[in-house]
Amino acid sequence: xxxxxxxxxALRSIQSNKxxxxxxxxxxxxxxxxxxxxxxxxxxxAQNVTSRINQLGTNLLTINTFGTDLxxxxxxxxxxxxxxxxxxxxxxxxxxxxxxxxxTASQVSVTGTNAAYSDVRDTKVKQGRFITDLDxxxxxxxxxxxxxxxxxxxxxxxxxxxxxQIEGTxxxxxxxxxxxxxxxxxxxxxxxxxxxxxxxxxVKSTTINQVYLQGKSEDQMDxxxxxxxxxxxxxxxxxxxxxxxxxxxxxxxxxSSVTNTMTMMLGGIAGxxxxxxxxxxxxxxxxxxxxxxxxxxxxxxxxxxRRDVLLQFLIEAVVLSGVGGLIGILAGVGLGxxxxxxxxxxxxxxxxxxxxxxxxxxxxGVIFGVFPANKASKLNPIQALRYE
Amino acid sequence: xxxxxxQITNLMKTYKLxxxxxxxxxxxxxxxxxxxxxxxxxxxGSGKSTLMNMVGCLDRPQSGKYLLxxxxxxxxxxxxxxxxxxxxxxxxxxxxxxxTKLTALENVELPLLYAGVPAKERKARAMESLSKVGLKERxxxxxxxxxxxxxxxxxxxRALAGNPSILLADEPTGALDSKTSKEILSLMxxxxxxxxxxxxxxxxxxxxxxxxxxxxxxxxQLLENGGELIGNMAIY
Numbered sequence: 056x057x058x059x060x061x062x063x064x065a066l067r068s069i070q071s072n073k074x075x076x077x078x079x080x081x082x083x084x085x086x087x088x089x090x091x092x093x094x095x096x097x098x099x100x101a102q103n104v105t106s107r108i109n110q111l112g113t114n115l116l117t118i119n120t121f122g123t124d125l126x127x128x129x130x131x132x133x134x135x136x137x138x139x140x141x142x143x144x145x146x147x148x149x150x151x152x153x154x155x156x157x158x159t160a161s162q163v164s165v166t167g168t169n170a171a172y173s174d175v176r177d178t179k180v181k182q183g184r185f186i187t188d189l190d191x192x193x194x195x196x197x198x199x200x201x202x203x204x205x206x207x208x209x210x211x212x213x214x215x216x217x218x219x220q221i222e223g224t225x226x227x228x229x230x231x232x233x234x235x236x237x238x239x240x241x242x243x244x245x246x247x248x249x250x251x252x253x254x255x256x257x258v259k260s261t262t263i264n265q266v267y268l269q270g271k272s273e274d275q276m277d278x279x280x281x282x283x284x285x286x287x288x289x290x291x292x293x294x295x296x297x298x299x300x301x302x303x304x305x306x307x308x309x310x311s312s313v314t315n316t317m318t319m320m321l322g323g324i325a326g327x328x329x330x331x332x333x334x335x336x337x338x339x340x341x342x343x344x345x346x347x348x349x350x351x352x353x354x355x356x357x358x359x360x361r362r363d364v365l366l367q368f369l370i371e372a373v374v375l376s377g378v379g380g381l382i383g384i385l386a387g388v389g390l391g392x393x394x395x396x397x398x399x400x401x402x403x404x405x406x407x408x409x410x411x412x413x414x415x416x417x418x419x420g421v422i423f424g425v426f427p428a429n430k431a432s433k434l435n436p437i438q439a440l441r442y443e
Numbered sequence: 444x445x446x447x448x449x450q451i452t453n454l455m456k457t458y459k460l461x462x463x464x465x466x467x468x469x470x471x472x473x474x475x476x477x478x479x480x481x482x483x484x485x486x487x488g489s490g491k492s493t494l495m496n497m498v499g500c501l502d503r504p505q506s507g508k509y510l511l512x513x514x515x516x517x518x519x520x521x522x523x524x525x526x527x528x529x530x531x532x533x534x535x536x537x538x539x540x541x542x543t544k545l546t547a548l549e550n551v552e553l554p555l556l557y558a559g560v561p562a563k564e565r566k567a568r569a570m571e572s573l574s575k576v577g578l579k580e581r582x583x584x585x586x587x588x589x590x591x592x593x594x595x596x597x598x599x600x601r602a603l604a605g606n607p608s609i610l611l612a613d614e615p616t617g618a619l620d621s622k623t624s625k626e627i628l629s630l631m632x633x634x635x636x637x638x639x640x641x642x643x644x645x646x647x648x649x650x651x652x653x654x655x656x657x658x659x660x661x662x663x664q665l666l667e668n669g670g671e672l673i674g675n676m677a678i679y
Contacts, residue, residue: 060556071544353540356501357601358529358557360522436501440540 058366065371069378072343079339080379082332083416087383088390089328090412091404093321095391098408099401101314108307110235112176114142114270115303116280118287120263122297127263131290138286140271140279143171146251147265150258154247155220156208163204165221165247167254175269178248183215183230190250197253199230203244221247222257276304322408326415333376333419340372340427351431352439365432372424373417380416384409446513448608448640449475449498454507456493456663467493469663471507475642477608480635482643482654483665490663492613495644499534499611500527512608529557533602537614539594541586547597548573548582554605572600576630592623599630609640616650628653 069076120127127146136144148167153160172178173185180199190197198219205214214228226249234244255261270279280302287298344351351364388404395402456468467490475481485491496502497509500516503524509516511531519527533554534540541550551569560568573579576596586594595615602610612631616624628650635641635655643654651657659666 057559068544349540350542353542354553354557355525356499356528356534356540357554358525358605360525360557362522363557437496440501440536 082335083379086329086332088387090325091387095402097318116268118266145172181233201244201246333423337423348442355436368428373420376420450510480655482651484651485660533607535612537617
């Protein structure tokens with residue numbers, strides 16, 4: 056008997072027991088859709104995190120200094136910028152300051168830096184301009200403000216060209232930053248960027264807290280990091296406790312391993328529900344076999360081989376799980392879309408997850424269908440015929 | 444006639460029943476020629492069902508030889524037996540044993556399905572079979588929509604569909620009233636006249652007498668030419 060005939064027969068018997076088939080499929084539907092929803096959410100959040108990290112700047116190395124005994128002067132920074140593989144360098148002094156505009160006062164973080172900061176930290180201006188190296192040289196009292204600071208101080212007005220009071224000194228606003236959103240305690244839109252020299256006066260300290268370095272290419276970052284470490288060790292012997300160099304790639308790797316683990320875990324949990332669905336199918340198939348003992352006896356008496364009976368029941372199980380899987384994919388995608396619009400979650404559907412969970416549901420159908428089907432095929436026709 | 448279609452020699456079958464060995468079939472030998480209408484008569488527990496299972500290739504003999512169309516059934520495996528049942532034997536059961544979820548036509552198609560006959564030919568042959576038993580217009584009905592006599596006729600059509608060497612009927616009228624029984628019996632006679640070999644198993648002498656030849660079975664032993672012996676038996 057052909058496969059096609061067997062499939063037709065299986066569909067028929069599923070059709071003739073609609074409620075039971077639907078309930079059996081429900082297990083698979085829930086299993087497959089939960090795999091898809093959970094994995095999509097996990098992958099969506101992984102994507103989210105990756106793009107947030109990239110927003111902090113690409114190919115980024117950070118030198119953090121602790122205490123004041125490390126005098127990172129302009130010369131040393133120039134030296135670092137001449138290293139192979141370093142594209143741009145941006146020293147930073149930072150602190151918190153009080154800002155006032157008319158009667159609105161606010162406390163924001165201030166960053167004193169150079170023109171390269173815009174590229175190194177991937178910080179774009181929305182309006183006006185960024186600070187230039189000339190501003191630093193002439194200690195210009197100008198400021199580029201974050202989008203949130205802009206809306207706090209100026210509301211809907213255009214801040215460019217207007218003046219604000221930082222720690223009592225008047226600064227001219229020359230630009231507004233594009234919004235980046237805040238993530239992992241970094242950045243944020245509530246900030247003010249001023250020229251490095253002006254910044255040092257504002258925070259009353261010449262100590263450079265951080266230096267950002269941008270590498271030329273992603274795959275050289277480990278080499279560049281070693282170069283920088285080596286150069287720093289040469290400049291400041293025996294002071295390696297006073298600074299640290301971190302690679303953004305490390306952060307990315309850590310984050311992606313975290314999100315991978317999360318994806319695996321969620322997928323695994325959902326996979327368990329697939330297994331439970333499979334056991335449900337086995338249960339129903341076993342009931343079906345004993346309910347249809349007489350039918351099996353009749354089929355065998357008129358010439359069904361073991362293989363025919365086995366295939367009939369196996370295909371029934373696989374059709375149940377396969378159709379359940381297909382509905383599960385639809386339900387999963389629908390549910391995922393709904394969740395993402397309701398809770399503004401980032402979900403990312405990948406076809407590999409859908410195909411994978413569908414194939415897994417088929418495999419589950421085969422595995423849990425074999426036992427009942429084998430039982431059916433082994434029935435003795437004489438006893439099966441006598442069964443009432 | 445040449446070779447008999449069924450040749451059974453010294454067939455034995457024993458069961459263990461509560462520690463006691465029961466000879467369901469004890470040294471049974473019989474020859475059945477092509478085109479015969481044979482009735483096997485015996486009371487319940489006589490071994491008639493065991494003999495039917497044996498002749499119908501549902502079971503294998505423990506010892507002795509069973510040749511069907513010259514093939515040794517005792518040496519076949521389950522799959523070969525299934526093929527033999529499919530091609531050589533048409534079963535007609537007491538309880539009709541139709542699949543209740545399939546229509547009459549689909550029930551008749553079933554043996555052809557397992558024989559691997561392509562869909563179009565299968566349908567045509569099943570229809571032809573149904574028209575032989577006079578149920579052509581009931582092809583699309585489910586068994587539950589048919590009367591007992593009609594159901595048995597569908598079962599006979601199913602048995603005929605594969606064009607088997609023998610029709611094996613086990614109490615075919617046991618579940619029918621006397622009027623329908625007569626109809627079924629005359630249908631079987633007609634089929635016999637058309638050349639089909641029929642083996643009828645029954646406990647009813649009146650029905651057995653309709654057959655061309657009658658054997659009786661008692662305590663697992665087959666008594667050839669049942670006609671003479673039955674006269675001496677009190678139960679009949």
